[in-house]
Amino acid sequence: MSLRFAIITSLLEREATGLELTRRFDRSFGYFWPASHQQIYRELRSLLDAGLIEEKGDPARPGRGQPRVVGVTEEGVASLRRWIGELDEPRPERSSLAVRIRAAAATGELGGVEDAVRRHLAAHTATLETYREIERRDFADRLLDAEGELHHLVLRSGLANEQAWIGWCEDALELLQRLRRSE
Amino acid sequence: MSLRFAIITSLLEREATGLELTRRFDRSFGYFWPASHQQIYRELRSLLDAGLIEEKGDPARPGRGQPRVVGVTEEGVASLRRWIGELDEPRPERSSLAVRIRAAAATGELGGVEDAVRRHLAAHTATLETYREIERRDFADRLLDAEGELHHLVLRSGLANEQAWIGWCEDALELLQRLRRSE
DNA sequence: TGTTGCATGTAAGACGTTACATGATTTG
């Protein structure tokens, strides 16, 4: 469901074609809800069918290869407003790294898992740096309007998450090295 | 892929029937890789076909309704050991709460999102308390073997994650209240 | 004997990923 409303929100911020949306998801929206262009086109079709978005601009150019700009309808905005307050439990977290560590605990295969942790640490460190650059670029001055404050809040969620992961990975490496030495 | 190896690991720790596995996933393994009984039975079938697990106990009782205990084969253990070191990037995080906050920023619908944040805060607080209870129960004494240390490490990943979420939710509520007052 | 609980399954649909297909526009 969230993808649907992520798209409506993004289109509400500004009308776009499918590919422009895809790029927005690669560049910003996708940091908290990733989506490929295939998912986006499929969802756009369904949103058009439901009347929540509509085609803007010259409708006399159908067919493949032609950019099709879409925008949100009144009904789309109404459904978005309703969705915001709907019941929403946190989705279960899945950590393949935790599975690997339990597997290592059960088999004694400690070397492989250490490599895996190191790769995760590198990835999280890179993501953290990306988020910090965005923060410097977009949220450096302290005079933000409500919309800016909320965007910053979302970014801080990513920052906190990456920092928590990095701290834990460092912890994990320390433990794994200690266990390996004392074997 | 991870579910497959989560099941092998759990069966390596101890043989089980499908339902026993399901309960283990509800009670411990599922904190970092949730799975329903449908997923588990499907994967068990596939693991049997692949020869990575095999039926233990009386094979003369086939059919429905009868418990079927399975255990890991030599080949299963080998494939688990191989998997531990395989390339594994962190899977993209998805946050429906972040989508809601961006939607609130775009529509001005701040009341609904505040409720959503409060519910997430309550859920994360409850999960944190569960993890703390497990920590008190299973990891209170400081004399753990390697396996115990690794299990504790996995638990600490959950603890760190929940704590990060709770801190952020409190932050978010503060901001949302401030924005509401200054409207 | 009917209800409850245990145990194993089937089916359908939503969501995600990967690979590929097709048309239009730009530019070397």
Next chain:
DNA sequence: CAAATCATGTAACGTCTTACATGCAACA
């Protein structure tokens, strides 16, 4: 005009969720 790029799609597959179906055992 060939190649690259932009843009919109299709298809197949795998995973996850939700709802339902079937059989056995205990027991009131």
